Amino acid sequence: MKRKWNKAAKATAAIAISTSMLFPLASSHQAAFSNVHNVLAAETQSVDSAYLQEAFKKAAKEFGVPENILLSVSYNMTRWEQHNGKPSTSGGYGVMHLTQMDGASADEKGLEEAHSFTPSPNLDQHMLDEAAKLINQDPEALKKDALQNIRGAAALLAKYAKESMGSVPKKEADWYGAVAKYSGSNEEAAATDFADQVYATIQKGMDRHTPEGQDVQLKPENIAGNRASAEKFHFHKSTKDPRAEVPNGVDSQFIPAFYQQLSDNPGNYTNYDVGDRPKLGGDIRYIVIHDTETEYQPTINLFSRPYGASAHYVLRSSDGQITQMIQNKDVAWHAGNWYFNMHSIGVEHEGYAAQGADWYSEQMYHASAKLVRYLAEKYDIPMDRAHIFGHNEVPGLTPSSQHGMHWDPGPFWDWDHYFELMGAPVTPAHGSKRAVTFKPHFETNKQVVDVNDGNIREHSTNFVYLYQEPSFDAPTIVDPAMSAARPDEAANWGNKAEAAQTFALADSKGDWDAIWYGGQKAWFYNPHNKNTVPGNVQTLITPKEGKDAIPVYGSAWPEASAYPSDVVPKSIFPLQYTIEAGQVYAAEEKVNGDYYNAKVFTLDPYGVHKMVYGKEEYYRIHFNHRFAFVKAEDVDVVKR
Structure with missing residues (x-):
C-alpha cells in the first residue's frame, strides 16, 4: 500500500x-513477572576451558598454518565464539565463521512488502561447503563441531596460501594474501582491511574468556603482512x-x-x-x-x-x-x-x-x-x-x-x-x-x-x-x-x-x-x-534550593521570544517525570535552545529554512535509560 x-x-x-x-x-x-533474577536458575556445566586453544594448535599443525594466523583470523571473525552452531546474519558458522548462504526474500523478515535479496557478488558465501570437501567431512559437522570448523578453515587458508604463493608459505608475513582471501570479499578495500586487522591483532596480542567458557590466548608478536602476497587474487579496486x-x-x-x-x-x-x-x-x-x-x-x-x-x-x-x-x-x-x-x-x-x-x-x-x-x-x-x-x-x-x-x-x-x-x-x-x-x-x-x-x-x-x-x-x-x-x-x-x-x-x-x-x-x-x-x-x-520538584523535557527549544515573526514557536512539553528536591543527576552539557525550521522541499536551504537561536539554557542529563533536558534556571550545580 x-x-x-x-x-x-x-x-x-x-x-x-x-x-x-x-x-x-x-x-x-x-x-507478568515480579522477580527477573529468579525467572531462570543459572545452569552450570563442566567445561574444558582449554579445548578451543588445543583445537587451534592441532589444526594449525595438521595443515601447516601458523597458529597465530589461525587464532587471529578467528578472533577477527567471531572473537572465538561458536554461537552454539547457529549462523550469523551473513550465514557464517562456528568460531571461524565459515559461510553457507543462499538467497532469501525480505518478506520472511517481517516486511509488509517483499524486497528481493540476492547474495552479493562481491562475497564468497559458500566457504563452509568448500572447507568440508577439503577435510572430507559432512558440512553439518563443521557447523556444530568447533574442532572440525577450525580444521576446515585451516585447510581453506592453506589452499588460499598455495594459490597466492605457489606453496604453503614458511614465513608468517606471506600468509597475508590468504587471510585477505579468507575475508570472503572480492573488494580490495574490504579484503585488505581484514588482513590488516588480523596482523594488527597478532602484534597486539589477545586473551579472552568466551561466553562458552573457553580461555584462549594469542601471544603478541611483531609480524607485518606481505601485501604483495595478495596480488594474485586480483581483488576489485573500487573508486571511492x-x-x-x-x-x-x-x-x-x-x-x-x-x-x-x-x-x-x-x-x-x-x-x-x-x-x-x-x-x-x-x-x-x-x-x-x-x-x-x-x-x-x-x-x-x-x-x-x-x-x-x-x-x-x-x-x-x-x-x-x-x-x-x-x-x-x-x-x-x-x-x-x-x-x-x-x-x-x-x-x-x-x-x-x-x-x-x-x-x-x-x-x-x-x-x-x-x-x-x-x-x-x-x-x-x-x-x-x-x-x-x-x-x-x-x-x-x-x-x-x-x-x-x-x-x-x-x-x-x-x-x-x-x-x-x-x-x-x-x-x-x-x-x-x-x-x-x-x-x-x-x-x-x-x-x-x-x-x-x-x-x-x-x-x-x-x-x-x-x-x-x-x-x-x-x-x-x-x-x-x-x-x-x-x-x-x-x-x-x-x-x-x-x-x-x-x-x-x-x-x-x-x-x-x-x-x-x-x-x-x-x-x-x-x-x-x-x-x-x-x-x-x-x-x-539538583533542583534549585527552594523547589520541591522540577520538570524534565525531551528537547531544548528556544524561548518563544527568540522566534522571528514568520516562524511558529515550538512548544516544549514536560515529560511524565519530575526530579524531586535532593535528587542528583549527571549533566553532560549546557546548551542554549535552538531550532531548525525546515518545513518545505528545497534544494537550497538558504533563504528558505531558518535557524532559531535562543537565550534559554538547558542541561542535558542522564535521566533514566534515555537522556532528558532540564532548564538551567531550575537547578543548582553540586560538587562532583
Whole structure:
C-alpha cells in the first residue's frame, strides 16, 4: 500500500513505523513477572576451558598454518565464539565463521512488502561447503563441531596460501594474501582491511574468556603482512565516490536516499531535510547508533523510495560495507525526535535488536568503529557515551511519545568492545566518587532476557537490572512510560542501566548500590564495584534550593521570544517525570535552545529554512535509560 507522508509527521516519523518494519518498538504486554533474577536458575556445566586453544594448535599443525594466523583470523571473525552452531546474519558458522548462504526474500523478515535479496557478488558465501570437501567431512559437522570448523578453515587458508604463493608459505608475513582471501570479499578495500586487522591483532596480542567458557590466548608478536602476497587474487579496486564521507581504506558506496516533492504542495515531501550543517541546520554534536530490523539491501531499498524515515549511513553485517545515503550536512529523519535529528548523524547497522549476538558481526563492529571515529574527529564530537549513543537513549518530545520511542540497538550491542575498537575505552581518567559509570563485563554479564523466541534464558548483555529495593526478591523498578511492559522483556528499557551510562549515586547497602534514575531511587547489585567505575561526569545538578520538584523535557527549544515573526514557536512539553528536591543527576552539557525550521522541499536551504537561536539554557542529563533536558534556571550545580 502506497503511503503518503507529510511534514507534520516528520518529527516523529520513525515512531509511526510498525514493529514489522524498520525499527523495534517497545512492547505493551502486561507485566507478568515480579522477580527477573529468579525467572531462570543459572545452569552450570563442566567445561574444558582449554579445548578451543588445543583445537587451534592441532589444526594449525595438521595443515601447516601458523597458529597465530589461525587464532587471529578467528578472533577477527567471531572473537572465538561458536554461537552454539547457529549462523550469523551473513550465514557464517562456528568460531571461524565459515559461510553457507543462499538467497532469501525480505518478506520472511517481517516486511509488509517483499524486497528481493540476492547474495552479493562481491562475497564468497559458500566457504563452509568448500572447507568440508577439503577435510572430507559432512558440512553439518563443521557447523556444530568447533574442532572440525577450525580444521576446515585451516585447510581453506592453506589452499588460499598455495594459490597466492605457489606453496604453503614458511614465513608468517606471506600468509597475508590468504587471510585477505579468507575475508570472503572480492573488494580490495574490504579484503585488505581484514588482513590488516588480523596482523594488527597478532602484534597486539589477545586473551579472552568466551561466553562458552573457553580461555584462549594469542601471544603478541611483531609480524607485518606481505601485501604483495595478495596480488594474485586480483581483488576489485573500487573508486571511492567523492560524495562518500568515510575514512580511507573501507569498502563504501553512496546511494542517495529519496528526496522529492510529492505534489504541488511544497510541504509534501520526504525522506530528509536539506541543510548546510554545521553552518545551517544545527551543529553536529551526536552520533546515534541504530539497527535496521531487516537486512542490508532492503534497508537501502526502503530509504531509496518515499518512506518517511532515513539515516546517513547503513552498514552490512557480513563484511562491514558502508553505504552512505545522506550527506552529513543534511538532516536525516532517524531519531524520532527533531531536536536530536538536528544535531546528529544516524548510523544504521544490519541486524535485529533481539538477536544481536547473531547479527552484530565483528567485521561490522570494526567498520562502524572506524567510521564513527572518523566522524567524531571530523566534527569534533567527544568519543564517549554521552555523545555516541543508541537510539534507545533518545527521549520522546511528549509524554505520549516516550513509550513508543525505539529501543535499538538493544541489550546485545557490546558498547565496551565498540569503544575499545575506537581507541576510547570506557575507563575515566578522573571519575567522580559521587557518580558511577556502568561497566559490566559483556561476556560474563549474564541476565535473564525474554527475546520472544519462546525460550526465556540468560544472555550475555550490556545492562544490569534495577530494583526497587536492595534485593533480588524485590521487583524491578517501573518507568511510567513502560508500566505495561514485562520486567524481563528485551524491549523494556525502563528497568535497565546500560554500559557506559553515568548516574549519580543515591545510596549503598552491602553489595548493593543505588542511583537516582528517572525520578526514583534504583538499586543494583554491585559487589566490589564489579559493574561500575567512578563516574565519568563533569557536572552534577539538583533542583534549585527552594523547589520541591522540577520538570524534565525531551528537547531544548528556544524561548518563544527568540522566534522571528514568520516562524511558529515550538512548544516544549514536560515529560511524565519530575526530579524531586535532593535528587542528583549527571549533566553532560549546557546548551542554549535552538531550532531548525525546515518545513518545505528545497534544494537550497538558504533563504528558505531558518535557524532559531535562543537565550534559554538547558542541561542535558542522564535521566533514566534515555537522556532528558532540564532548564538551567531550575537547578543548582553540586560538587562532583
